[in-house]
Amino acid sequence: MDTDAVAVELYGLEPELFTTARNQVAETARDAGDDQSAAVIMALRKPTLAAWLANQLVRTDPDGIHALTELGEDLRQTYLSADATRRRELTRLRHDLVSNLVRTARERAAGGRRVTAQTAERLTETLDAALVDPGAAQLLRTGQLTSALRHVGFGVVDENGDPARLAPVRPRVVRSSSPPRKTRPAAAAVQRQPSAAKRRPTVDTTLASRRNAQRKRLDQAEHDYAAAEAEREQAERVLDAHQHRLADLEADLVRLNEQLEQTRQTLRAARKQTSRLQSAFNQAARNAAAVKKRRDIENQRLDALER
Numbered sequence: 001m002d003t004d005a006v007a008v009e010l011y012g013l014e015p016e017l018f019t020t021a022r023n024q025v026a027e028t029a030r031d032a033g034d035d036q037s038a039a040v041i042m043a044l045r046k047p048t049l050a051a052w053l054a055n056q057l058v059r060t061d062p063d064g065i066h067a068l069t070e071l072g073e074d075l076r077q078t079y080l081s082a083d084a085t086r087r088r089e090l091t092r093l094r095h096d097l098v099s100n101l102v103r104t105a106r107e108r109a110a111g112g113r114r115v116t117a118q119t120a121e122r123l124t125e126t127l128d129a130a131l132v133d134p135g136a137a138q139l140l141r142t143g144q145l146t147s148a149l150r151h152v153g154f155g156v157v158d159e160n161g162d163p164a165r166l167a168p169v170r171p172r173v174v175r176s177s178s179p180p181r182k183t184r185p186a187a188a189a190v191q192r193q194p195s196a197a198k199r200r201p202t203v204d205t206t207l208a209s210r211r212n213a214q215r216k217r218l219d220q221a222e223h224d225y226a227a228a229e230a231e232r233e234q235a236e237r238v239l240d241a242h243q244h245r246l247a248d249l250e251a252d253l254v255r256l257n258e259q260l261e262q263t264r265q266t267l268r269a270a271r272k273q274t275s276r277l278q279s280a281f282n283q284a285a286r287n288a289a290a291v292k293k294r295r296d297i298e299n300q301r302l303d304a305l306e307r
């Protein structure tokens with residue numbers, strides 16, 4: 001089974017249809033004896049609403065997504081140069097393009113669904129991340145996002161703050177046509193060689209500087225990731241302990257509810273018994289009053305006879 005084609009089709013479905021369709025395709029693969037494809041398909045995660053909107057944009061407005069990723073490459077080039085004017089111009093284009101794509105998502109890609117301000121903000125962050133990071137741009141172009149993306153200081157993260165799984169990206173090679181060659185005297189060629197030799201150390205120094213800066217950023221990213229992972233593990237331990245405590249409390253609640261029901265039954269029986277005893281007491285009191293009255297009469301008669 002072509003699992004790549006299946007993934008493309010599944011991530012084009014509406015969110016409420018994703019899980020059922022995924023499970024059915026996986027079951028079909030298992031019935032055909034293709035357990036490996038079934039496992040790959042079952043591992044596909046249902047996209048969040050913001051991620052689904054981004055995936056729909058890839059399908060409904062591919063030209064807009066292409067323009068976005070191309071603009072991102074141009075922007076990254078301007079940050080490596082000193083052309084501040086061009087950078088400001090591209091930044092204005094960036095805001096306009098992202099706003100237009102979000103508007104398209106609300107009007108066309110959403111398919112009539114109401115897009116909340118929070119979802120629109122996450123979609124905006126996803127498009128911005130694709131502008132800044134080439135890996136995020138390639139992931140967006142696949143149309144198979146499972147979570148919205150956000151670019152932070154050390155890279156791209158998903159909606160949960162976890163590092164996004166980005167596909168590797170080949171560096172873009174820009175080729176331009178060379179001007180027609182002109183025949184020049186050998187002396188001129190010899191004169192050009194010292195100039196090229198002088199420029200080479202400058203280029204090497206610049207590359208070395210950029211490599212060192214990139215290594216520092218990588219080291220900082222590794223440090224930040226280690227701290228974030230430690231924090232996540234601590235939060236997981238706290239959550240696990242809380243869940244165990246919750247399970248214990250729920251078990252106690254069940255036990256106490258059973259005891260309460262037993263006590264209620266005992267109370268009802270005791271009330272019935274009390275009612276019967278009260279009736280017997282009332283009858284005994286009436287009998288005693290009647291006997292006492294008869295005794296008093298007999299005493300009076302006896303007194304009358306003895307006088």
